Amino acid sequence: xxxxxxxxxxxxxxxxxxxxxxxxxxxxxxxxxxxxxxxxxxxxxxxxxxxxxxxxxxxxxxxxxxxxxxxxxxxxxxxxxxxxxxxxxxxxxxxxxxxxxxxxxxxxxxxxxxxxxxxxxxxxxxxxxxxxxxxxxxxxxxxxxxxxxxxxxxxxxxxxxxxxxxxxxxxxxxxxxxxxxxxxxxxxxxxxxxxxxxxxxxxxxxxxxxxxxxxxxxxx
Amino acid sequence: xxxxxxxxxxxxxxxxxxxxxxxxxxxxxxxxxxxxxxxxxxxxxxxxxxxxxxxxxxxxxxxxxxxxxxxxxxxxxxxxxxxxxxxxxxxxxxxxxxxxxxxxxxxxxxxxxxxxxxxxxxxxxxxxxxxxxxxxxxxxxxxxxxxxxxxxxxxxxxxxxxxxxxxxxxxxxxxxxxxxxxxxxxxxxxxxxxxxxxxxxxxxxxxxxxxxxxxxxxxx
DNA sequence: CGAGCCGTTCAGGTGCCGTTCAGGTGCCCG
DNA sequence: CGGGCACCTGAACGGCACCTGAACGGCTCG
Numbered sequence: 001x002x003x004x005x006x007x008x009x010x011x012x013x014x015x016x017x018x019x020x021x022x023x024x025x026x027x028x029x030x031x032x033x034x035x036x037x038x039x040x041x042x043x044x045x046x047x048x049x050x051x052x053x054x055x056x057x058x059x060x061x062x063x064x065x066x067x068x069x070x071x072x073x074x075x076x077x078x079x080x081x082x083x084x085x086x087x088x089x090x091x092x093x094x095x096x097x098x099x100x101x102x103x104x105x106x107x108x109x110x111x112x113x114x115x116x117x118x119x120x121x122x123x124x125x126x127x128x129x130x131x132x133x134x135x136x137x138x139x140x141x142x143x144x145x146x147x148x149x150x151x152x153x154x155x156x157x158x159x160x161x162x163x164x165x166x167x168x169x170x171x172x173x174x175x176x177x178x179x180x181x182x183x184x185x186x187x188x189x190x191x192x193x194x195x196x197x198x199x200x201x202x203x204x205x206x207x208x209x210x211x212x213x214x215x216x217x218x219x220x
Numbered sequence: 221x222x223x224x225x226x227x228x229x230x231x232x233x234x235x236x237x238x239x240x241x242x243x244x245x246x247x248x249x250x251x252x253x254x255x256x257x258x259x260x261x262x263x264x265x266x267x268x269x270x271x272x273x274x275x276x277x278x279x280x281x282x283x284x285x286x287x288x289x290x291x292x293x294x295x296x297x298x299x300x301x302x303x304x305x306x307x308x309x310x311x312x313x314x315x316x317x318x319x320x321x322x323x324x325x326x327x328x329x330x331x332x333x334x335x336x337x338x339x340x341x342x343x344x345x346x347x348x349x350x351x352x353x354x355x356x357x358x359x360x361x362x363x364x365x366x367x368x369x370x371x372x373x374x375x376x377x378x379x380x381x382x383x384x385x386x387x388x389x390x391x392x393x394x395x396x397x398x399x400x401x402x403x404x405x406x407x408x409x410x411x412x413x414x415x416x417x418x419x420x421x422x423x424x425x426x427x428x429x430x431x432x433x434x435x436x437x438x439x440x
Numbered sequence: 441c442g443a444g445c446c447g448t449t450c451a452g453g454t455g456c457c458g459t460t461c462a463g464g465t466g467c468c469c470g
Numbered sequence: 471c472g473g474g475c476a477c478c479t480g481a482a483c484g485g486c487a488c489c490t491g492a493a494c495g496g497c498t499c500g
Contacts, residue, residue, distance in 0.1 A: 019392070022393075103261065104262065188460080189459060195480095408450090
């Protein structure tokens with residue numbers, strides 16, 4: 001899952017970046033409004049953490065611009081303590097959740113998980129697909145109840161696929177969501193990793209649709 | 221386990237701090253309402269001991285604010301003798317237990333252990349994970365019944381891990397809960413201590429999840 | 441003041457894993 | 471039937487996250 005963090009204050013920003021990276025997300029960071037606007041418009045994020053009160057351009061106006069342009073990733077806004085006016089405006093502008101500063105990092109992680117879950121239409125933090133089960137809270141995967149150990153990248157790829165069960169996911173979509181900006185393109189890393197996932201989860205767990213991409217579970 | 225003590229009277233405060241530190245907790249201290257509010261909002265405490273009747277800001281309103289913001293660490297409030305009104309209000313505001321002043325230090329420690337235990341979903345004051353057993357009352361650890369002597373920091377790390385069995389705990393999460401505020405970051409102390417724990421408890425007792433953190437007991 | 445304990449630092453080592461590469465397989469086209 | 475393209479696969483590499491042994495230095499206690 002790839003997340004954009006928009007936060008001008010360096011300290012909080014770095015802290016967020018680290019916490020999210022620790023949690024296994026791919027993180028891009030924007031320190032001012034213009035950069036944020038551009039990145040949110042061009043890169044396919046799975047969620048955005050947006051601080052209001054930025055230099056160069058107000059967070060709310062960026063959010064409205066994104067929504068007007070049809071960008072519909074979930075947005076979690078960070079507001080100053082107790083300023084409920086901002087919360088209301090934020091919700092109206094299209095935010096999905098808000099958190100008052102200062103906040104506990106663990107709470108932000110929990111809410112982010114909830115947003116990602118809701119955005120992909122799941123009710124539970126545990127994703128299931130056939131015999132495969134993935135717990136987004138503990139980053140654990142089991143096959144027929146037996147634990148499977150995955151590497152960090154294998155896990156990210158599987159998690160992305162399981163958020164879109166049955167859908168075809170192209171290789172380029174995968175690389176965009178599993179890596180940060182600027183990633184060398186012509187490489188077959190994804191193919192290798194898909195291969196390793198199949199070895200661990202069973203060949204039929206992931207089917208390939210020639211010319212289009214990959215899909216979870218057999219076409220049957 | 222990291223605990224916040226909110227107490228304005230210097231004598232009692234120092235006494236509490238010392239007793240809790242002796243018992244192996246990491247203690248932060250707040251002497252007035254504003255500081256307490258801020259710390260509870262920003263730092264990831266495992267429990268809070270909260271005296272009502274503070275300068276600058278009332279304890280109950282702080283508690284309500286924390287709860288409204290979704291902070292759900294267990295809170296033990298200290299009330300004046302026999303003022304059951306405060307107790308009722310405290311429970312309503314989201315306290316988990318109360319203790320009348322003056323109190324016996326032993327009792328406070330016992331109740332705190334109970335709160336921490338409940339918060340992490342354990343029924344017994346004795347935590348078990350495979351062959352390892354940790355008694356939170358006496359701070360004793362045994363491996364296959366044989367006593368193991370741990371240093372203070374080793375014990376804290378192990379206790380935190382055992383409160384979250386099977387979950388991945390990142391290095392930064394460990395430092396946040398095992399040390400007080402402001403701790404020099406780029407250092408490999410945690411790695412060294414994990415290494416020493418493994419030497420005492422068996423290499424497989426703690427498994428490392430590369431890039432994410434550590435976890436108790438092998439995935440098998 | 442000296443001894444021992446313990447948390448921390450440092451330097452060097454190890455092994456994992458993301459990546460690359462070379463060659464193979466099977467599908468689709470003519 | 472043959473060639474080409476998309477994808478697969480086993481092996482190997484190399485960087486970096488993590489490990490480890492040793493030494494340091496602050497602290498407590500006799």
